[in-house]
Amino acid sequence: MPRIExxxxxxxxxxxxxxxxxxxxxxxxxxxxAPAAGTAIGGVLGARAIPRGGFEPNAFVRIGVDNSVTVIAxxxxxxxxxxxGLPTLIAEELDADWKQVRVEGAPADAARYNNLQMGKIQxxxxxxxxxxxxxxxxxxxxxxxxxxVTAAARRWRVPPESVSVTRGVxxxxxxxRKASFGQLAADAAKLAVPANVNLKGPGEFIYIGxxxxxxxxxxxxxxxxxxxxxxxxxxxxxxxxxxxxxxxxKVKSFDASKTKAVKxxxxxxALPQGVAVLANDFWSAKKGRDVLTIEWDExxxxxxxxxAIMDEYKKLAATPxxxxxxxxxxxxxxxxxxxxxxxxFEFPYLAHAAMEPMxxxxxxxxxxxxxxxxxQFQTIDQAAxxxxxxxxxxxxxxxxxxxxxxxxxxxxxxxxxxxEAAAIAKAIAGRAPVKLVWTREDDMRAGHxxxxxxxxxxxxxxxxxxxxxxxxxxxxxxxxxxxxxxxFMVKDGIDATSVEGASTLPYAIPNLSVELHSPKMGVPxxxxxxxxxTHTAFSTETFLDELAAAGGKDPYELRRQLLAKxxxxxxxxxxxxxxxxxxxxxxxxxxxxxxxxxxxxxxxxFHTFVAQVAEVTVKPDGKLKVDRVVCAVDCGVAVNPEVIxxxxxxxxxxxxxxxxxxxxxxxDGVVDQSNFHDYLPxxxxxxxxxxxxxxxxxxxxxxxxxxATPVIAPAVANAIFAATGKRVRSLPIRx
Amino acid sequence: xxxxxxxxxxVSVDVEPDTPLLWVLRxxxxxxxTKYGCGMALCGACTVHxxxxxxxxxxxxxxxxxxxxxxxxxxxxxxRIGRAVRAAWxxxxxxxxxxxxxxxxxxxAALLAKNKNPSDxxxxxxxNGNVCRCGTYNRIRAAIKHAGGLLx
Numbered sequence: 001m002p003r004i005e006x007x008x009x010x011x012x013x014x015x016x017x018x019x020x021x022x023x024x025x026x027x028x029x030x031x032x033x034a035p036a037a038g039t040a041i042g043g044v045l046g047a048r049a050i051p052r053g054g055f056e057p058n059a060f061v062r063i064g065v066d067n068s069v070t071v072i073a074x075x076x077x078x079x080x081x082x083x084x085g086l087p088t089l090i091a092e093e094l095d096a097d098w099k100q101v102r103v104e105g106a107p108a109d110a111a112r113y114n115n116l117q118m119g120k121i122q123x124x125x126x127x128x129x130x131x132x133x134x135x136x137x138x139x140x141x142x143x144x145x146x147x148x149v150t151a152a153a154r155r156w157r158v159p160p161e162s163v164s165v166t167r168g169v170x171x172x173x174x175x176x177r178k179a180s181f182g183q184l185a186a187d188a189a190k191l192a193v194p195a196n197v198n199l200k201g202p203g204e205f206i207y208i209g210x211x212x213x214x215x216x217x218x219x220x221x222x223x224x225x226x227x228x229x230x231x232x233x234x235x236x237x238x239x240x241x242x243x244x245x246x247x248x249x250k251v252k253s254f255d256a257s258k259t260k261a262v263k264x265x266x267x268x269x270a271l272p273q274g275v276a277v278l279a280n281d282f283w284s285a286k287k288g289r290d291v292l293t294i295e296w297d298e299x300x301x302x303x304x305x306x307x308a309i310m311d312e313y314k315k316l317a318a319t320p321x322x323x324x325x326x327x328x329x330x331x332x333x334x335x336x337x338x339x340x341x342x343x344x345f346e347f348p349y350l351a352h353a354a355m356e357p358m359x360x361x362x363x364x365x366x367x368x369x370x371x372x373x374x375x376q377f378q379t380i381d382q383a384a385x386x387x388x389x390x391x392x393x394x395x396x397x398x399x400x401x402x403x404x405x406x407x408x409x410x411x412x413x414x415x416x417x418x419x420e421a422a423a424i425a426k427a428i429a430g431r432a433p434v435k436l437v438w439t440r441e442d443d444m445r446a447g448h449x450x451x452x453x454x455x456x457x458x459x460x461x462x463x464x465x466x467x468x469x470x471x472x473x474x475x476x477x478x479x480x481x482x483x484x485x486x487x488f489m490v491k492d493g494i495d496a497t498s499v500e501g502a503s504t505l506p507y508a509i510p511n512l513s514v515e516l517h518s519p520k521m522g523v524p525x526x527x528x529x530x531x532x533x534t535h536t537a538f539s540t541e542t543f544l545d546e547l548a549a550a551g552g553k554d555p556y557e558l559r560r561q562l563l564a565k566x567x568x569x570x571x572x573x574x575x576x577x578x579x580x581x582x583x584x585x586x587x588x589x590x591x592x593x594x595x596x597x598x599x600x601x602x603x604x605x606f607h608t609f610v611a612q613v614a615e616v617t618v619k620p621d622g623k624l625k626v627d628r629v630v631c632a633v634d635c636g637v638a639v640n641p642e643v644i645x646x647x648x649x650x651x652x653x654x655x656x657x658x659x660x661x662x663x664x665x666x667x668d669g670v671v672d673q674s675n676f677h678d679y680l681p682x683x684x685x686x687x688x689x690x691x692x693x694x695x696x697x698x699x700x701x702x703x704x705x706x707x708a709t710p711v712i713a714p715a716v717a718n719a720i721f722a723a724t725g726k727r728v729r730s731l732p733i734r735x
Numbered sequence: 736x737x738x739x740x741x742x743x744x745x746v747s748v749d750v751e752p753d754t755p756l757l758w759v760l761r762x763x764x765x766x767x768x769t770k771y772g773c774g775m776a777l778c779g780a781c782t783v784h785x786x787x788x789x790x791x792x793x794x795x796x797x798x799x800x801x802x803x804x805x806x807x808x809x810x811x812x813x814x815r816i817g818r819a820v821r822a823a824w825x826x827x828x829x830x831x832x833x834x835x836x837x838x839x840x841x842x843x844a845a846l847l848a849k850n851k852n853p854s855d856x857x858x859x860x861x862x863n864g865n866v867c868r869c870g871t872y873n874r875i876r877a878a879i880k881h882a883g884g885l886l887x
Contacts, residue, residue: 078832079830079831079832079833079869080831081831213825213828214828214830216830216833217824217825217828217829217830218825219833220830220833220836221821221824221825221829221830221833221836221840222768222808222809222812222821223766223767223768223769223807223808223809223837224768225833226767227770227834229767229770229771230761230767232765232767238762263751280762281758281762281763282758282761282762282771283750283751283754283755283758283762353868354832354834354868355770355772355778355780355832355834355835355866355867355868355869356770356772356832356834357771357772402832402833403832404770404832404833404834404835405831405832405834405868405869406832407868437771439774440772440773440774440775440778642828643828646828646831646871646874649870649871649873649874650831650869650870650871651870652870653867653869653870653872654868654869654870657868675773675774675775675777676773676775676777676778676866677775677777681778681866681868682870682872683863683866683872684858684859684862684863684865684867684872684875684876685859685863687870687872687873689873690873
């Protein structure tokens with residue numbers, strides 16, 4: 001059986017470096033002892049040598065003679081719970097004891113660890129981690145279990161059918177013989193891997209659907225969890241890069257004399273789009289960068305401001321776009337309508353602003369390159385780094401560490417920050433390992449934003465208030481154009497991510513059209529938690545509310561009626577409405593001048609269905625407080641209900657932050673925002689009460705990382721209308 | 736050389752006096768549990784205790800910490816309050832990405848040291864400076880109350 005070599009020389013170096021660190025690390029001690037049972041310290045540090053005599057039936061599970069069950073996670077843990085959900089699937093079918101389970105990040109190797117929903121690409125995104133692993137990892141666990149059972153049956157000379165496994169103990173009940181996985185590992189390793197294994201039925205689950213504690217909570221509560229920011233290699237230099245103030249500008253010349261005089265600065269190197277300062281530590285690099293003088297070549301720089309961009313989008317919206325969907329005859333339906341409504345929506349650029357600003361560690365050798373990163377896009381990054389340093393992709397090793405959030409940012413289709421780190425390592429000819437660190441300001445001004453969008457909507461009602469026609473035009477940059485995904489994600493001029501949620505509108509409306517304009521702008525753009533739904537859910541769900549009001553219909557009842565053929569949409573809608581007490585009067589504010597309202601929205605993204613009812617209070621000065629959110633979700637089999645709830649809560653917080661505050665604006669091409677004082681995050685006192693209800697389901701599980709995010713803004717906007725009679729048509733919300 | 740007392744140990748570091756305490760802890764003393772998030776005391780990821788009071792180490796020059804007791808996430812578990820907070824964080828499944836949680840725990844421990852039965856308003860005030868982009872706030876609130884219960 002092929003043995004996968006996980007532990008390599010560089011990792012040992014890394015461990016040595018760890019042992020060399022003294023203060024505090026000794027108390028945490030993650031590398032002086034085996035990781036605590038049921039935990040994961042980090043992608044690399046959780047890794048341990050394969051115990052001699054261990055058993056590795058496939059790429060996803062390794063059973064040691066020490067009775068450890070190591071699950072190799074192919075997906076990034078960025079908070080969404082993969083390091084709990086993925087091992088749950090293996091532990092379930094293996095009948096392991098949760099306490100013996102450890103997690104290790106998979107290396108970059110698309111042949112074994114590709115995302116089954118991304119073809120040959122290894123990567124995490126689109127809320128696919130659990131969904132694409134559901135069968136694969138249960139089979140991996142069941143295979144290991146079958147081989148342990150066979151090994152026990154042969155050792156005890158009993159029929160395999162008479163051998164059972166309960167919480168990590170293999171036993172033959174009739175004779176009372178028992179063995180641990182570790183005791184059977186060496187024998188199991190000698191067996192042929194069975195081609196077919198049976199999987200459990202839902203009634204047999206011991207972990208799926210139950211509360212299973214997160215594997216990363218301990219390490220994330222004592223400072224031991226290792227993020228890219230925490231990596232320290234022997235001789236490593238920290239690099240800060242001075243980027244141009246405008247996208248597309250290049251370095252014309254620079255003067256590093258003052259920088260080189262700063263204590264601790266080791267080197268200054270020019271990159272195609274910036275100047276890197278390398279120093280022994282962050283603060284020296286920062287001080288060095290502060291005194292760098294650079295003259296920029298702005299011949300190709302982007303110099304438009306947000307207002308000018310939006311003006312251009314509005315002009316485009318007045319002309320027909322590329323059709324993304326056409327049902328019936330929308331043009332023909334409008335002239336006969338009893339009532340026609342029009343609405344325009346504006347959405348700004350949004351930064352991801354993960355708590356851990358982007359960073360990456362690269363060690364370049366003559367014929368190899370090793371990367372340490374909160375790695376979300378292995379196959380893309382491997383190829384990009386190889387190209388940047390002049391190696392083959394297979395010569396690039398990637399260590400996947402915990403990511404301090406991402407929200408899509410670390411899956412950059414152009415590998416921007418990863419390539420930047422590699423380019424610096426190459427610029428110093430690999431003389432030292434390099435840790436590229438972006439400051440918060442660098443991170444916020446680096447582009448790769450959720451694009452700006454403009455939506456123009458038009459709806460027609462008949463005399464009874466029924467919606468007879470719907471026309472939507474969307475204008476905004478394509479996220480996919482110019483990436484490796486263009487060939488299969490842009491069809492007939494339609495970038496699916498620009499229109500998803502609008503072109504897939506589930507409501508029974510006989511005449512419907514969705515059109516798209518995809519203008520090019522010099523601002524780099526990227527997917528942002530829930531991608532197209534970030535804007536389409538808002539415009540469609542608030543406009544539907546508007547049409548309901550114009551037709552004299554209850555917004556909940558109208559949705560129910562129009563979703564008759566979409567039982568899963570309707571299921572979450574009804575559950576949220578019922579638990580929120582839809583239709584019952586909302587308690588009035590005891591403070592004079594305060595107005596309260598309740599709003600509802602429902603949306604499917606990434607095959608997961610979410611409905612939310614938001615209750616808001618609008619204060620006399622226009623200030624808004626979201627008091628309570630009732631959220632219903634249908635994500636198929638609920639593998640870990642607690643993680644699902646946490647993702648709903650988190651998705652609501654993330655979406656609410658954008659709804660209340662999120663805007664990256666440009667003035668003559670220069671980004672206005674720089675840090676959390678002008679790109680405000682939601683704080684604890686602003687967090688609404690959130691109640692999550694999960695629809696029981698036997699469908700295959702779908703993702704939960706993104707689908708709560710797009711629903712909150714329209715639910716809140718509809719609640720504001722209920723409270724004040726005012727429509728919110730642009731984000732962030734201004735009352 | 737600047738002499739410091741970190742987690743009960745005396746150490747000396749050769750750094751410029753204006754170096755933020757955060758980078759001394761992280762780059763010179765290998766205490767990486769304290770995180771960099773904003774560098775402007777806006778997010779609280781870098782929160783440590785200076786003579787038991789929570790401070791943002793990214794905006795505290797190391798010279799201002801000399802002669803004072805510095806406690807970081809790595810050692811907060813040596814106190815009864817710190818142990819209770821950590822236990823509550825695990826019991827309530829608080830962390831998601833985890834990057835802000837060191838700072839959250841340090842602020843929560845400082846709050847509970849003064850007030851073992853904090854109201855929602857007390858929690859809002861004490862935790863207002865700690866940002867969590869994953870949105871774990873309701874769990875943080877529940878965990879602080881849980882820890883308060885453990886300490887009662």
